[in-house]
Structure formats: structure tokens, C-alpha cells
Amino acid sequence: MKKNLSRIILTLVFIALSGYFLYPTLSDYMIGKDLKNLTGKDSLDYVTNNAEKIRNAIDKRIKLGLDLKGGMYVVMDVDVVKLLEDLANPRTKNDEVLVKTLSELNDQTQNSDESVLQLFIAKLKSQGKTLLNYYGDSRQDETTVEKELQDKIDKAIEGAVRTIRNRIDQYGVAEPQIQTVGGKRIIVELPGVSNTEEVRKLLKQTAILQFQLLADPEIGGKVIKDINRVLAAKQGNLDSTDFLDTNKNKIGDLKDSSNISSTKTDSRKSAGDKDKNKQSPKKDTTKVKKDTTKLKDTNSLKDTLSPEQDTSAEQSYEEFVKKNPFTALFDLGAIQQAGELIATPINKEKIDRLLKTPEVLAVIPGNIQFAWSQEQKAKEGTYYIMYILKKEAELTGKVIENARADIDPTSNRPRVTMSMNSEGANEWARITGANINKRCAIVLDGVVYSAPVINGKITGGNSEITGMPNIQEAKLMEIVLRAGSLPAPLKVIEERSIGPSLGEDSIRAGINSSIAALILVALFMIIYYRLGGSISVLALMINVFFVFGIMASFKATLTVPGIAGLILSIGMAVDTNVLIYERIREELVSGKPMKTAIEIGYKKAFSAIIDSHLTSVITGIILYQFGSGPIQGFALTLLFGIFSNLFTAIVITHFIFDIMLEKGMKLNFG
Amino acid sequence: MRLFENTNINFLGNRKKFYSVSIVIIIIGLATLFLKGIPLGIDFLGGTELQIKFNEDIDIAQMRSVMDKNGFSGMEIKTLGSMKEVLLRTPLQGEGTTIAEKITEAIKKDLSNNNFEVLRVDKVGPKIGAELRRNAIFAVIFSLLGILVYLSFRFQFVYALGAVIALLHDVLVTLAFIAIFNAIFPNLGLEFNQTMLAAFLTLIGFSVNDTVIIFDRIRENIKLYKNEKIEDVMNKSVNATLSRTVITSGTVFLTVLVLFFFGGEVLRSFSFTFGVGIITGTYSSVFVASSIVVDWKNHVIKKFSSEKVKTVRS
Numbered sequence: 001m002k003k004n005l006s007r008i009i010l011t012l013v014f015i016a017l018s019g020y021f022l023y024p025t026l027s028d029y030m031i032g033k034d035l036k037n038l039t040g041k042d043s044l045d046y047v048t049n050n051a052e053k054i055r056n057a058i059d060k061r062i063k064l065g066l067d068l069k070g071g072m073y074v075v076m077d078v079d080v081v082k083l084l085e086d087l088a089n090p091r092t093k094n095d096e097v098l099v100k101t102l103s104e105l106n107d108q109t110q111n112s113d114e115s116v117l118q119l120f121i122a123k124l125k126s127q128g129k130t131l132l133n134y135y136g137d138s139r140q141d142e143t144t145v146e147k148e149l150q151d152k153i154d155k156a157i158e159g160a161v162r163t164i165r166n167r168i169d170q171y172g173v174a175e176p177q178i179q180t181v182g183g184k185r186i187i188v189e190l191p192g193v194s195n196t197e198e199v200r201k202l203l204k205q206t207a208i209l210q211f212q213l214l215a216d217p218e219i220g221g222k223v224i225k226d227i228n229r230v231l232a233a234k235q236g237n238l239d240s241t242d243f244l245d246t247n248k249n250k251i252g253d254l255k256d257s258s259n260i261s262s263t264k265t266d267s268r269k270s271a272g273d274k275d276k277n278k279q280s281p282k283k284d285t286t287k288v289k290k291d292t293t294k295l296k297d298t299n300s301l302k303d304t305l306s307p308e309q310d311t312s313a314e315q316s317y318e319e320f321v322k323k324n325p326f327t328a329l330f331d332l333g334a335i336q337q338a339g340e341l342i343a344t345p346i347n348k349e350k351i352d353r354l355l356k357t358p359e360v361l362a363v364i365p366g367n368i369q370f371a372w373s374q375e376q377k378a379k380e381g382t383y384y385i386m387y388i389l390k391k392e393a394e395l396t397g398k399v400i401e402n403a404r405a406d407i408d409p410t411s412n413r414p415r416v417t418m419s420m421n422s423e424g425a426n427e428w429a430r431i432t433g434a435n436i437n438k439r440c441a442i443v444l445d446g447v448v449y450s451a452p453v454i455n456g457k458i459t460g461g462n463s464e465i466t467g468m469p470n471i472q473e474a475k476l477m478e479i480v481l482r483a484g485s486l487p488a489p490l491k492v493i494e495e496r497s498i499g500p501s502l503g504e505d506s507i508r509a510g511i512n513s514s515i516a517a518l519i520l521v522a523l524f525m526i527i528y529y530r531l532g533g534s535i536s537v538l539a540l541m542i543n544v545f546f547v548f549g550i551m552a553s554f555k556a557t558l559t560v561p562g563i564a565g566l567i568l569s570i571g572m573a574v575d576t577n578v579l580i581y582e583r584i585r586e587e588l589v590s591g592k593p594m595k596t597a598i599e600i601g602y603k604k605a606f607s608a609i610i611d612s613h614l615t616s617v618i619t620g621i622i623l624y625q626f627g628s629g630p631i632q633g634f635a636l637t638l639l640f641g642i643f644s645n646l647f648t649a650i651v652i653t654h655f656i657f658d659i660m661l662e663k664g665m666k667l668n669f670g
Numbered sequence: 671m672r673l674f675e676n677t678n679i680n681f682l683g684n685r686k687k688f689y690s691v692s693i694v695i696i697i698i699g700l701a702t703l704f705l706k707g708i709p710l711g712i713d714f715l716g717g718t719e720l721q722i723k724f725n726e727d728i729d730i731a732q733m734r735s736v737m738d739k740n741g742f743s744g745m746e747i748k749t750l751g752s753m754k755e756v757l758l759r760t761p762l763q764g765e766g767t768t769i770a771e772k773i774t775e776a777i778k779k780d781l782s783n784n785n786f787e788v789l790r791v792d793k794v795g796p797k798i799g800a801e802l803r804r805n806a807i808f809a810v811i812f813s814l815l816g817i818l819v820y821l822s823f824r825f826q827f828v829y830a831l832g833a834v835i836a837l838l839h840d841v842l843v844t845l846a847f848i849a850i851f852n853a854i855f856p857n858l859g860l861e862f863n864q865t866m867l868a869a870f871l872t873l874i875g876f877s878v879n880d881t882v883i884i885f886d887r888i889r890e891n892i893k894l895y896k897n898e899k900i901e902d903v904m905n906k907s908v909n910a911t912l913s914r915t916v917i918t919s920g921t922v923f924l925t926v927l928v929l930f931f932f933g934g935e936v937l938r939s940f941s942f943t944f945g946v947g948i949i950t951g952t953y954s955s956v957f958v959a960s961s962i963v964v965d966w967k968n969h970v971i972k973k974f975s976s977e978k979v980k981t982v983r984s
Contacts, residue, residue: 075798493795499788513932517925524921561868564940568872571922572879579883582914608886611824612879618816619875626809628802634868
């Protein structure tokens with residue numbers, strides 16, 4: 001009994017765990033059902049009210065592969081030939097030998113996996129040229145140039161992945177999967193995407209890196225105040241007519257404020273022009289310091305955020321929310337620095353929706369832009385920072401020549417050094433000179449990666465960004481800067497898109513027939529092995545439940561080959577039961593009592609079960625290692641199925657028989 | 671209810687017959703394979719493929735003339751299931767899916783009276799095709815090696831060899847069947863793509879499972895019947911496991927049969943391949959794997975160590 005007790009507990013624990021992991025999948029299904037019955041405003045309300053639940057369900061449910069769900073699958077390679085072309089020194093770019101060699105290289109590398117750079121060097125050599133003819137400056141030797149080129153090729157992919165992730169996130173695809181394979185290939189999976197043309201454009205656009213100044217705190221505060229007013233009016237006084245009036249007034253106000261800021265820009269520009277003339281191309285490194293301490297600025301955004309504070313200092317929180325519905329969506333307690341607003345992922349979605357409503361759009365001045373940071377991680381969860389930026393970019397990333405993250409040997413802190421070409425350096429000196437102590441955001445494709453405070457005028461184009469908490473953050477900064485300076489040319493080498501209707505048909509037919517097949521098998525087992533068969537069917541059901549539970553816990557994706565793996569593992573599960581029962585029958589025929597027959601049956605079948613399962617485990621692991629996508633999906637469900645089956649067939653059915661015998665129930669195996 | 675109770679079939683005594691049956695099938699199959707071939711799916715070949723569903727029945731000849739007119743001559747065009755669904759395939763790749771776009775444009779323009787929906791677009795570049803081929807071959811070879819090593823360790827090298835030869839046999843016979851079926855019923859749309867590859871992997875897994883279970887019984891019986899000839903012990907073992915073999919294979923075959931008829935387009939080539947694989951896998955486990963072990967022991971090992979065997983016998 002004791003032996004059985006631990007088995008029962010273990011089984012219950014596994015069932016509970018599977019249930020826990022499968023709950024989001026179930027809840028996702030229920031949400032989908034609920035949503036089907038709702039239309040228009042009701043469905044929007046439902047989504048808003050259950051945002052957290054929906055998010056959680058989507059995040060943790062079993063995902064369906066593209067072959068089942070429909071969507072887009074794109075494989076991209078870095079076009080090394082194009083990159084070599086882009087990297088060549090401007091004066092030699094049109095050199096006849098180079099152009100010819102590159103075009104030959106392009107044809108040759110179409111099908112091969114050889115290192116393009118090595119092939120390129122060999123080809124140049126055969127024509128009496130070296131890398132030095134086209135790359136690097138005169139002081140460098142060939143190995144350095146080769147190393148640098150290889151480095152740039154290797155790092156191009158990181159920037160490309162970052163840009164793609166950026167864009168996909170902004171496009172709003174649920175559960176995108178973006179991964180690099182072998183350090184040079186990007187695989188993008190976008191379930192549910194049907195507008196393939198749009199997405200393709202999105203993927204192929206070159207990355208745009210911009211340096212944008214943060215808007216003056218007064219202007220930022222005013223915009224927020226206006227949005228609050230519009231939204232409060234919309235919520236509170238939908239029926240009152242003065243809403244429209246206030247709205248009109250607001251637009252009038254806004255025109256004023258935008259004028260102020262544009263004149264400001266103008267004056268700054270003229271100041272900058274003066275600087276430009278004085279510019280000397282001396283190479284000194286000045287510091288752009290990312291400020292990690294709190295700024296003691298009297299005009300800080302936090303003060304201007306709550307406009308009602310001066311009139312009624314003691315207002316309640318409800319009152320505040322009512323009057324400032326927009327500000328209330330941000331986490332005000334968490335504001336670290338001036339000009340930053342912090343929001344949770346759920347509130348971010350709400351804010352994005354609000355910012356798109358016509359009323360709100362009407363009060364946002366044309367020269368102002370709201371931009372989010374990339375996802376930030378803290379102990380309490382992920383969050384986003386919103387910045388209010390001047391829309392016009394001061395400088396684009398094209399002027400960046402190089403960026404490198406390392407640890408500053410003197411201070412032992414991570415830093416990123418960035419160098420610009422002479423044209424960019426002049427501009428940069430003017431911008432930094434005119435905006436000392438202001439913050440300049442580094443924005444890649446609309447996402448703010450950092451917003452350091454400008455410590456002083458930077459001449460010569462060599463800047464240093466410090467204040468990153470760790471070297472990983474610094475490396476990310478390096479990737480972002482590189483992605484903006486030299487976008488990696490990508491070429492699509494594989495693309496598949498499956499319309500959702502094909503997916504729907506196939507999943508319905510597949511699932512229905514699988515269930516039908518399982519029922520047939522179950523019926524056979526019950527008829528052939530009677531009570532024993534019924535118990536094996538119960539075990540089989542638990543087995544399938546476990547497999548899905550394991551899949552959910554691993555966040556695995558179910559695909560057609562995955563279903564094939566599942567079928568094989570179910571076949572093996574049936575086989576395991578058949579093996580055991582045939583052995584038990586043999587023992588019963590030789591005249592042994594039921595209890596002994598069961599014991600011996602399990603014991604004798606064990607070696608066969610272990611050997612056949614382990615052989616499959618080996619196959620599964622090897623297929624997972626060497627196979628590509630679909631094969632891996634097959635191997636994974638097969639492996640899950642085998643492990644779960646070893647447990648259900650050997651442990652669960654056995655203790656059920658034991659308990660039944662103890663209770664004096666009559667067993668039979670047909 | 672009992673199936674195959676106390677059977678006593680002399681499987682191994684007839685192994686020469688079974689060998690010849692297998693060899694004949696493989697030879698016919700391979701001949702068909704080389705003459706007719708199994709069409710490679712674009713997964714392995716590279717190219718562009720579109721699956722389009724029209725609102726009304728479509729005339730293939732008209733479709734072809736539209737494609738020819740727009741510069742896609744020699745395109746493969748066939749219907750899928752009904753006359754409303756069409757599969758278009760060309761070895762052309764182009765950058766991204768430009769080819770697919772041109773094709774849909776052409777249909778929109780020249781078949782404007784028939785509305786359609788693009789169900790699926792696949793474009794595979796030559797590099798990926800080659801890579802998938804290579805990966806698939808590696809995966810299969812390494813898993814066969816893995817099985818060989820594990821079984822040598824758990825049984826004896828001869829048994830491992832028998833099991834792996836039986837697996838190769840299954841792969842070849844299944845390929846043969848697909849080639850033959852493809853030659854007779856080209857409408858089935860059988861082609862070697864990733865799904866079919868998954869089916870091959872499944873059948874390898876299934877067949878080795880079958881073989882291992884028979885070997886396990888042989889391993890057990892050799893200890894029980896030490897004085898009997900290996901052939902007799904094997905016959906006993908195959909007979910003892912026969913009902914299990916038939917029941918398991920039967921139930922799995924049943925499942926696959928349901929999938930083949932009702933599982934829809936996506937699962938068809940899988941279930942066909944696996945279905946054939948179940949039959950040959952069961953056959954090879956019963957008739958081929960053990961026979962090879964016996965023949966290997968009788969001929970090869972004896973040849974090399976005939977002196978030793980004689981001294982032991984005497």
C-alpha cells in the first residue's frame with residue numbers, strides 16, 4: 001500500500017501540474033468563444049476589461065505552428081556580397097575589378113556554404129589585388145582589415161535581428177518568433193499574418209537610426225495636460241456640449257505652443273551654424289553621459305504632470321484619476337528622471353489605443369512625437385518608458401562610422417564609444433553645443449534605446465555613452481548604433497505563407513480524424529482486453545493530457561509533424577499496454593493466480609518496453625539535434641510522448657490493478 | 671477473445687522465400703524510382719508554389735494558357751481535391767515572393783470572372799533546399815547509427831545489424847511502393863516533402879520498436895532453451911509475440927487508415943507513407959530481422975571461426 005501511496009501522490013502531482021500548465025490554453029479557448037459572441041463595442045470592452053487574463057492566456061497557451069494556424073515564415077540571410085560592396089572605400093567603389101569580382105562572387109555563393117570573405121580574398125588575389133586596395137586605411141595591414149571585415153559581417157546580423165524584432169513588435173503580430181541560426185541566418189515566424197506584402201516590405205526596409213532631442217518639459221507637460229483634459233471631458237461629460245468647445249480652444253492653444261518651439265529650433269539652428277564654422281576636426285573624446293542620478297530640475301516633468309496639484313493639493317486619488325485619466329495610466333511613483341513616464345505592458349497597450357483616438361490626435365502638436373523605450377526588465381516585471389520627443393531628427397545614424405562597447409579601464413564601467421564621419425561630426429558638434437544638459441534620445445525605427453544627457457559640446461565626432469548598468473546593455477547600444485549606421489543587407493531565401501483558411505481546414509480535418517482514430521483504438525482495446533483494456537484507455541487519456549501539459553510547460557509549438565510524433569507515441573503507448581497484457585495472459589494461461597500473473601507480466605514486459613522506448617529516445621534526440629524545424633517538432637512531441645508513456649503505462653496502470661486487487665475486485669484481461 | 675493463440679509457424683525456415691519477395695519488390699520499386707522517380711517537393715527542390723482556391727470550377731487548360739501567356743511556360747498545374755483548388759508550381763524563385771505575386775497578378779488580370787483566394791505560398795531558395803536535403807540525410811544516417819550502437823550494447827552486434835538492415839529494407843520497400851503508386855495513380859499527389867520525411871522517420875521509429883520487442887523475447891528465450899537451435903528459439907519467440915505484433919500494428923494501421931481517408935490534404939502523404947511503412951515494418955520485423963541474424967551467425971561468423979566452432983561442438 002505504501003508503495004502505491006507514493007505512486008498515487010506522484011500521479012496526482014503530475015495531473016495537477018499538467019492541469020496548471022494547460023489552464024491558459026483552456027482559458028484562451030474560452031476567451032475566443034466569448035469573443036465570437038460579442039461584436040463592436042462589446043468586444044472592445046471585453047478585451048479592455050480582461051486585458052491581463054487575455055495576455056496571460058496568450059503567453060502561456062500551447063501555440064499552433066504556422067502549418068496549422070496560417071501565417072508567414074521567412075528565412076533571411078545576410079547578403080555578404082552586398083555588404084562587401086557597401087563597405088568598400090567610397091573612392092574605390094566603382095573600381096572595375098571590384099565590381100566584376102563581386103558580381104562573380106554573387107553567382108558563385110548562391111548555392112555554397114563557403115565563407116564568402118575567404119572566397120573573395122582568393123578571387124582578388126588571382127587578379128593581383130588584395131583587400132587593402134579597397135578596404136581600410138593605408139596604415140592597416142591586410143590581416144587587420146580582414147579581421148575588421150569579418151567582425152562587421154558577424155555583427156551585421158545582430159543589428160538586423162534587432163531591427164526586425166523592433167518592427168514586428170510595432171506592427172503588432174502576436175507571438176512572433178525571431179531567431180538566428182548558425183549566426184548568419186534569421187528565421188522569422190509570424191503566425192496569423194495574412195497581409196504578406198505589407199510584412200515583406202516591413203522586413204526589407206532599411207533600419208533608420210535617429211538622434212532626437214527630448215521635448216522641453218513645459219511643452220511635454222502641456223501636451224499631457226491637454227490629453228488629460230480631452231479624455232476627462234470625453235469620459236465625464238459625453239453628453240455635455242462644452243466638450244467640443246474646450247476641444248476647439250485646445251487646438252487654438254496648441255498652435256501657439258508649436259510656434260514657440262519652432263522659433264526656438266530656429267534660433268538654435270543659427271547658433272549651430274556659427275559653431276560649424278569654428279569646427280576643428282581634432283579627434284578628442286568628449287562625454288555624453290547618460291544620467292543615472294535624479295536631475296534636480298525645477299521644471300521636471302513630474303511636477304508638470306499633475307496640473308491640478310497647485311489648485312487642490314489634497315485631492316483624492318479617485319479625483320485625480322477622474323481628472324487625469326491619461327496620466328493615471330502611468331506609474332507615477334516609478335518616475336526616475338525628468339521626461340520619462342513609466343507604464344506596464346498592459347497600460348502601454350491602452351495608452352497606444354488612446355493616442356490613436358481622433359480627440360487625442362487633435363491635441364498633439366505636429367512637432368511632438370511620443371516614443372516608447374524597448375522593453376525594460378525589473379524585478380517587479382517588465383515595463384516601458386515613454387518619451388516625448390521633438391519630431392524632427394537632429395541627425396541620422398548614417399553618419400556613424402563605428403561603435404564599440406567595452407569596459408572603461410579607468411572607471412571599470414561599461415561604455416560605448418561611437419565615431420562619426422567628418423560631416424556628421426560637424427553637425428554633432430553644433431547640436432551638442434547648443435543643447436548642453438539636455439537629453440538626446442537614440443531612436444532606432446521609432447524605439448528609444450537610450451536618452452543620455454549631453455554633458456558638453458562634442459567636437460571631432462568621437463562620443464562616449466556611459467551609465468549603462470551592465471555590459472549587456474552597452475552591447476545592445478553598440479548593436480543599435482551599428483544597425484543604424486550600416487543596415488545589414490538581407491535577402492529572403494525562403495518564404496512560406498499559409499492562408500488561415502487552409503490552416504483551419506487542415507486542423508479541423510486532422511483533429512477530427514485523430515479523435516475518431518483514437519476512439520476506434522480505445523474501442524478495440526476495451527473489447528479485446530475488457531477491464532484491462534478500459535484501464536489502459538484511461539491511462540492513454542492521462543498520457544495525452546500529460547503530453548500536452550509538458551508541451552505547454554515547455555512553451556512548445558504544435559505542428560503537423562508534431563502531431564505525427566504524437567501519433568507515434570500514442571501507438572507506442574498502446575503497444576506498451578498490449579505487451580504487458582499479452583504477458584499477463586500468458587501467465588494466466590500457465591495457471592498462475594491473477595496477482596502473480598500481473599506482477600510477472602509487468603516484470604517480463606519491462607525489458608522490452610525499456611529497450612523499445614530508449615531506442616526511440618535515441619532516435620528522437622538525434623533527430624532533434626540534426627533535423628531542421630519540422631523534424632525537430634516531430635522529435636520533440638515524440639520524446640515528450642515516450643517519457644509520459646513510460647510513466648503512465650508502467651506506473652499508473654500497475655497501481656490501479658494493485659488497488660483493485662486489494663479491494664477484492666475481479667480483474668480480467670479478455 | 672484471443673488472436674493467434676499457440677501458433678507455430680516456421681517463419682525462419684521459409685526465410686529464403688521472404689528474402690526473394692523483399693528483393694523482388696525492392697528491385698521493381700527501385701527500377702520505377704529511377705525510371706519515373708518520386709517528385710521532390712519544393713522543400714527539397716527549391717522553387718515557388720501556390721495553392722489557390724477559386725469560387726468556381728477552373729479549367730486547367732485555360733489556366734495553362736493564361737500562365738503561358740504571362741511568361742510562365744512549363745509550369746506544373748494540377749487540381750487538388752475539387753476542380754476549385756489548384757496547385758501551381760514553378761522552379762522559378764526570384765527575390766522574395768515576387769514570382770508568386772506575378773502569378774496572382776496574371777490570374778487576377780486574365781481570369782477576372784473567377785474570384786479566388788490564395789491559400790498558401792511557398793518559396794524555397796536553392797540554398798535552403800540543398801540544406802534541408804543534407805540535414806534530412808544526416809538525421810536519418812545518425813539515427814540509424816544511434817540505433818546500431820544502442821542495440822549492439824543491449825543485445826549483440828549481429829542483432830543490431832539485423833535491426834538496421836530491416837530498417838533499411840523498410841525504407842527501400844516504402845520508397846518502392848511510393849514510386850509504384852505514384853506511377854499508377856499520379857493523382858494522389860505523392861511527393862517527397864518534409865511531411866513525407868516525417869512519415870519516414872515515424873516508420874523507422876515504429877519498425878525498430880517492433881524488431882526490438884521480438885529480439886527481447888529471443889534474448890529471454892535463449893536463456894530458457896539453451897539446448898535448442900537458434901532457429902527454433904527464434905521461431906518460438908516470433909510466434910509468442912505474434913499476437914502482440916499483429917494487435918499493435920493493426921491498431922496503429924487503423925489509426926493511419928482513418929487519417930488517410932479523413933485527415934485532409936496535409937496528412938495524406940504522411941498517412942500513406944506511414945501506412946505502407948507499418949506493413950513493411952511489421953513484415954520485416956517478423957521475417958527479415960531475425961532471419962538476418964540467423965544467416966549472419968550461420969555463415970559469416972562460422973566462416974571466420976569455423977575451427978573454433980568445431981572444437982566447441984566436439
